[in-house]
Amino acid sequence: MAAAHPLPPAEGSPPPLEELCSPLTRIPRPSAFPPPPSSYKRLSRSNSRRRSSVSSSEGESMLASPAAYLPLRSRTLSIGSQGRAEDDDDEVSCCLSVNSSVAVSGCASTSSLLGDSSGRKRGGGRRRSDAGVDKENLKAQANECMDLRKQLAVEQERRGKAESMVRQLKGQLREYKGKRMSDDEKDKRIDRLLRRLSLVAAELEESRKQARDAEGVHEKAMLELAAVKQGAAKERSQQAQALADLRHASTKRIAELTAECEKLEEAVAEGEGRKADVDKHRDRMVAMEIVIENLTREGKEQTTEKELLQKQVGELKEKLAALEEVKGREIDELKSVEARRTREMLDRIRAVEQELEASQGLHKKYENEVKAAREEAEGVKEEMSQVKGGAAKSDIYRTSTGDD
Numbered sequence: 001m002a003a004a005h006p007l008p009p010a011e012g013s014p015p016p017l018e019e020l021c022s023p024l025t026r027i028p029r030p031s032a033f034p035p036p037p038s039s040y041k042r043l044s045r046s047n048s049r050r051r052s053s054v055s056s057s058e059g060e061s062m063l064a065s066p067a068a069y070l071p072l073r074s075r076t077l078s079i080g081s082q083g084r085a086e087d088d089d090d091e092v093s094c095c096l097s098v099n100s101s102v103a104v105s106g107c108a109s110t111s112s113l114l115g116d117s118s119g120r121k122r123g124g125g126r127r128r129s130d131a132g133v134d135k136e137n138l139k140a141q142a143n144e145c146m147d148l149r150k151q152l153a154v155e156q157e158r159r160g161k162a163e164s165m166v167r168q169l170k171g172q173l174r175e176y177k178g179k180r181m182s183d184d185e186k187d188k189r190i191d192r193l194l195r196r197l198s199l200v201a202a203e204l205e206e207s208r209k210q211a212r213d214a215e216g217v218h219e220k221a222m223l224e225l226a227a228v229k230q231g232a233a234k235e236r237s238q239q240a241q242a243l244a245d246l247r248h249a250s251t252k253r254i255a256e257l258t259a260e261c262e263k264l265e266e267a268v269a270e271g272e273g274r275k276a277d278v279d280k281h282r283d284r285m286v287a288m289e290i291v292i293e294n295l296t297r298e299g300k301e302q303t304t305e306k307e308l309l310q311k312q313v314g315e316l317k318e319k320l321a322a323l324e325e326v327k328g329r330e331i332d333e334l335k336s337v338e339a340r341r342t343r344e345m346l347d348r349i350r351a352v353e354q355e356l357e358a359s360q361g362l363h364k365k366y367e368n369e370v371k372a373a374r375e376e377a378e379g380v381k382e383e384m385s386q387v388k389g390g391a392a393k394s395d396i397y398r399t400s401t402g403d404d
Contacts, residue, residue, distance in 0.1 A: 186359050193352050197345075204341060211334050218327050225320050232313050239306050243299060250295050257288050 264281045 183359070183363060190352070190356055190359070197349065197352070200345060204338075204345065207341075208338065211338065214334070215331070218331075221323070225316070225323075228316060229313075232309065232316075236306065236309060236313075239302060239309075243302055243306075246295065246299055246302075250292060250299075253288070254292065257285065257292075261285060 260281070264277075264285075267277065268275070
């Protein structure tokens with residue numbers, strides 16, 4: 001049975017399979033995209049406000065909704081004849097998960113900066129320097145979020161290219177299905193499929209590595225949040241101890257001043273000659289009362305700062321719970337994607353093995369047909385020789401009978 005040669009590809013047809021098997025370009029690093037000037041203007045306007053407004057507007061928005069800066073796309077391409085395009089799509093999903101982990105770690109560092117800035121408000125002369133550091137850190141976090149947005153735009157463009165490549169691959173597979181291929185072409189196609197399987201296995205290993213990196217980033221963010229909690233607890237204990245010491249000292253001082261006032265009143269009652277001393281002591285009492293009022297006002301301020309710190313700690317706990325929930329969903333989604341890809345890879349390997357076995361069986365069938373045809377030809381040759389020998393004998397017999 002003669003094998004039909006495949007027709008040459010027409011002009012404008014999709015590229016061959018070996019060209020589609022080439023690895024796609026990798027995602028560029030976030031440092032390759034400089035932040036736009038609009039972000040600096042926005043940050044300069046927000047930094048002109050109070051530190052409390054900065055921490056409540058910029059930092060809390062970044063901590064409360066990290067998903068707004070990372071619009072993840074959970075849609076994936078179908079498996080079958082799309083092979084390489086789906087691997088690239090899964091690679092994009094893995095890279096998006098890694099980028100989301102990086103954004104979560106950046107938001108966690110922002111929360112630690114906000115906690116430190118709230119604890120440093122009592123520093124007096126250090127307020128201006130701390131405010132400058134907090135503004136620079138918030139500006140860096142905002143620039144990082146802008147870089148992540150640009151990176152997501154690049155990834156969406158690469159996803160569109162992958163979908164167009166899948167459409168080309170579908171058209172080429174339809175064209176190959178409509179042709180009659182020889183054994184050599186089938187062997188070449190099997191070799192190409194094996195090469196594609198090796199590339200897919202390498203990309204699967206790379207996606208697993210990226211998943212492990214994402215888990216490491218999540219653990220780092222958890223450690224940073226634990227350090228923030230520990231620092232806040234230590235600062236609360238120090239404030240409580242300082243407030244207790246202040247109350248004890250003020251109570252003791254009030255008792256001393258009361259005793260001194262009683263002594264002065266007794267001295268005034270004893271004689272008018274000590275009136276100057278009494279006036280002096282009265283001035284001292286007025287000064288002491290002013291000091292007591294100042295101490296009381298400072299105690300109230302410290303109480304207000306303590307309440308504000310407790311409120312910020314509660315907000316950090318809520319944001320930590322939200323971040324843990326988001327990361328749990330992302331890790332579960334990544335694990336399910338990896339399990340599905342593994343099952344699909346096994347199904348594709350089984351299909352290739354079955355196709356290889358079918359081609360080998362067809363080759364053996366062709367060999368058996370050739371052997372049968374050769375045996376039949378040899379039988380025909382033997383019959384022809386026998387027929388020729390019988391005809392010669394009949395001619396000899398006829399000539400001998402004619403002579404007689």
